[in-house]
Amino acid sequence: xxxxxxxxxxxxxxxxxxxxxxxxxxxxxxxxxxxxxxxxxxxxxxxxxxxxxxxxxxxxxxxxxxxxxxxxxxxxxxxxxxxxxxxxxxxxxxxxxxxxxxxxxxxxxxxxxxxxxxxxxxxxxxxxxxxxxxxxxxxxxxxxxxxxxxxxxxxxxxxxxxxxxxxxxxxxxxxxxxxxxxxxxxxxxxxxxxxxxxxxxxxxxxxxxxxxxxxxxxxxxxxxxxxxxxxxxxxxxxxxxxxxxxxxxxxxxxxxxxxxxxxxxxxxxxxxxxxxxxxx
Amino acid sequence: xxxxxxxxxxxxxxxxxxxxxxxxxxxxxxxxxxxxxxxxxxxxxxxxxxxxxxxxxxxxxxxxxxxxxxxxxxxxxxxxxxxxxxxxxxxxxxxxxxxxxxxxxxxxxxxxxxxxxxxxxxxxxxxxxxxxxxxxxxxxxxxxxxxxxxxxxxxxxxxxxxxxxxxxxxxxxxxxxxxxxxxxxxxxxxxxxxxxxxxxxxxxxxxxxxxxxxxxxxxxxxxxxxxxxxxxxxxxxxxxxxxxxxxxxxxxxxxxxxxxxxxxxxxxxxxxxxxxxxxxxxxxxxxxxxxxxxxxxxxxxxxxxxxxxxxxxxxxxxxxxxxxxxxxxxxxxxxx
Numbered sequence: 001x002x003x004x005x006x007x008x009x010x011x012x013x014x015x016x017x018x019x020x021x022x023x024x025x026x027x028x029x030x031x032x033x034x035x036x037x038x039x040x041x042x043x044x045x046x047x048x049x050x051x052x053x054x055x056x057x058x059x060x061x062x063x064x065x066x067x068x069x070x071x072x073x074x075x076x077x078x079x080x081x082x083x084x085x086x087x088x089x090x091x092x093x094x095x096x097x098x099x100x101x102x103x104x105x106x107x108x109x110x111x112x113x114x115x116x117x118x119x120x121x122x123x124x125x126x127x128x129x130x131x132x133x134x135x136x137x138x139x140x141x142x143x144x145x146x147x148x149x150x151x152x153x154x155x156x157x158x159x160x161x162x163x164x165x166x167x168x169x170x171x172x173x174x175x176x177x178x179x180x181x182x183x184x185x186x187x188x189x190x191x192x193x194x195x196x197x198x199x200x201x202x203x204x205x206x207x208x209x210x211x212x213x214x215x216x217x218x219x220x221x222x223x224x225x226x227x228x229x230x231x232x233x234x235x236x237x238x239x240x241x242x243x244x245x246x247x248x249x250x251x252x253x254x255x256x257x258x259x260x261x262x263x264x265x266x267x268x269x270x271x272x273x274x275x276x277x278x279x280x
Numbered sequence: 281x282x283x284x285x286x287x288x289x290x291x292x293x294x295x296x297x298x299x300x301x302x303x304x305x306x307x308x309x310x311x312x313x314x315x316x317x318x319x320x321x322x323x324x325x326x327x328x329x330x331x332x333x334x335x336x337x338x339x340x341x342x343x344x345x346x347x348x349x350x351x352x353x354x355x356x357x358x359x360x361x362x363x364x365x366x367x368x369x370x371x372x373x374x375x376x377x378x379x380x381x382x383x384x385x386x387x388x389x390x391x392x393x394x395x396x397x398x399x400x401x402x403x404x405x406x407x408x409x410x411x412x413x414x415x416x417x418x419x420x421x422x423x424x425x426x427x428x429x430x431x432x433x434x435x436x437x438x439x440x441x442x443x444x445x446x447x448x449x450x451x452x453x454x455x456x457x458x459x460x461x462x463x464x465x466x467x468x469x470x471x472x473x474x475x476x477x478x479x480x481x482x483x484x485x486x487x488x489x490x491x492x493x494x495x496x497x498x499x500x501x502x503x504x505x506x507x508x509x510x511x512x513x514x515x516x517x518x519x520x521x522x523x524x525x526x527x528x529x530x531x532x533x534x535x536x537x538x539x540x541x542x543x544x545x546x547x548x549x550x551x552x553x554x555x556x557x558x559x560x561x562x563x564x565x566x567x568x569x570x571x572x573x574x575x576x577x578x579x580x581x582x583x584x585x586x587x588x589x590x591x592x593x594x595x596x597x598x599x600x601x602x603x604x605x606x607x608x609x610x611x612x613x614x615x616x
Binding site: 046048051052053054055056090092093094096140141142143144145203204205206207209210211212213214215220228230254255256261265266267 | 302304324353376377467469484486488499503554556557558560562563565567569572573
């Protein structure tokens with residue numbers, strides 16, 4: 001616990017130092033560069049695991065994400081990871097709850113293929129590796145209460161960017177006081193379509209055979225390929241005068257596993273608000 | 281302004297993204313769908329249809345006509361309860377907020393223990409409690425130890441078992457009574473037997489359901505007792521007392537004990553329960569569970585209907601009336 005506290009303190013110090021150092025940035029084109037994005041996320045999750053229930057559990061998860069990335073005139077490269085915790089529920093004869101801890105991780109490489117008006121609009125495409133691992137605890141499922149699953153997908157992805165600049169008058173945006181001056185913004189929308197979808201989760205019998213005295217939640221998990229997964233995200237970037245940016249993301253991620261008898265259906269609606277700290 | 285309007289419209293549009301692309305239609309919650317769902321789950325995953333020679337489709341035909349669109353929850357529960365009881369399996373339950381179905385496996389044979397007799401005439405008032413075990417010396421010449429273990433749900437530590445074996449090292453034998461022990465944690469089977477066996481011993485093989493066919497299983501998963509290095513070496517005979525109320529983890533223990541050289545099983549056949557029960561939910565939220573594995577002895581025998589004793593003994597009414605436990609007395613005789 002102590003080491004976690006030290007880690008948070010060092011990270012906070014780094015963050016503050018970075019932000020203050022950029023107060024007088026002389027960077028001329030804020031739209032491109034290396035960045036560290038620190039974000040808070042709110043995720044509305046719907047899940048149905050036919051291995052244990054035909055009911056859809058819904059609920060909010062809260063968490064955070066960290067992303068390291070590079071956005072250049074030609075390439076976009078980023079890796080991110082995050083954690084969400086929360087509770088879903090379904091109400092029938094009673095209200096049944098399911099607690100989950102979710103790990104998100106992504107890596108994206110995109111190359112520009114088209115642009116117009118000196119980069120005002122561009123289209124980039126590439127590969128996206130998207131992962132999701134979760135632990136769910138649902139007491140109503142008795143011996144099947146605890147499950148671990150991991151969904152990893154290689155996507156082909158396409159992203160459309162629209163860069164805007166305007167003269168900002170003094171005022172507020174997202175509760176942040178704005179000074180007068182030229183501002184850059186970017187809107188982007190990105191669709192990821194699956195090339196290879198894999199799901200590692202409980203197999204046919206669903207639970208581990210613990211008759212040997214060893215209860216191993218992973219023992220009956222198997223890797224299956226197939227199914228369907230789609231991801232669509234839209235981002236709004238607001239570049240600050242010091243070169244950092246605020247980014248608001250809406251992400252829809254939905255997947256259906258291939259295994260017919262224990263099919264897993266998952267839907268996420270995520271809102272992510274982060275600050276992109278410029279690293280160069 | 282233009283930016284904000286476009287952003288708001290886009291966000292709203294995306295928030296209503298079509299989940300139906302991925303999610304199938306919700307399963308209807310009515311008596312017929314609930315009945316069908318439960319029947320199908322059992323049909324796909326229950327592990328003893330072949331062993332018990334059960335025609336599950338015929339059972340559906342028997343109970344389906346009793347399902348009405350307008351029936352009450354209680355009426356629906358009764359029909360499902362009756363259908364599940366055709367499986368004659370103590371690991372099969374249906375749980376609603378107002379009822380819990382069960383199969384009374386312990387009523388398949390005579391009641392083979394009178395707890396009052398055991399407490400008054402064998403454990404007596406000076407019995408010792410060690411972890412989940414109650415124990416004392418029994419018999420006329422006080423040469424046999426008696427240990428009562430009534431549930432596998434308690435936590436057993438190797439230290440508990442070592443203490444018992446060491447404490448009774450001068451006895452001629454040891455009685456380990458698991459009659460009416462309804463089970464609990466299978467891990468306790470190994471915590472106990474790892475202190476008793478002198479060599480690595482294959483206890484049983486387990487097979488997990490892997491497909492909808494009645495014989496679709498994967499495995500075997502072998503279960504071994506592996507002697508603990510720090511165990512107290514107790515080489516004398518142990519009599520394990522069993523009856524129809526010995527179920528689930530306790531039945532696993534009885535099955536495992538058959539493979540240990542110095543253990544003899546005395547009493548009545550166990551209640552079975554040698555399949556691991558799963559868990560799940562119906563469209564109306566009721567919870568079910570049933571066995572999704574089967575366990576065979578190393579010789580390939582399936583004792584799901586009960587592990588038989590080596591020495592069959594039934595508690596007689598005459599003995600009970602005079603404060604004698606027929607089964608314990610037979611065990612004392614065996615251990616002399």
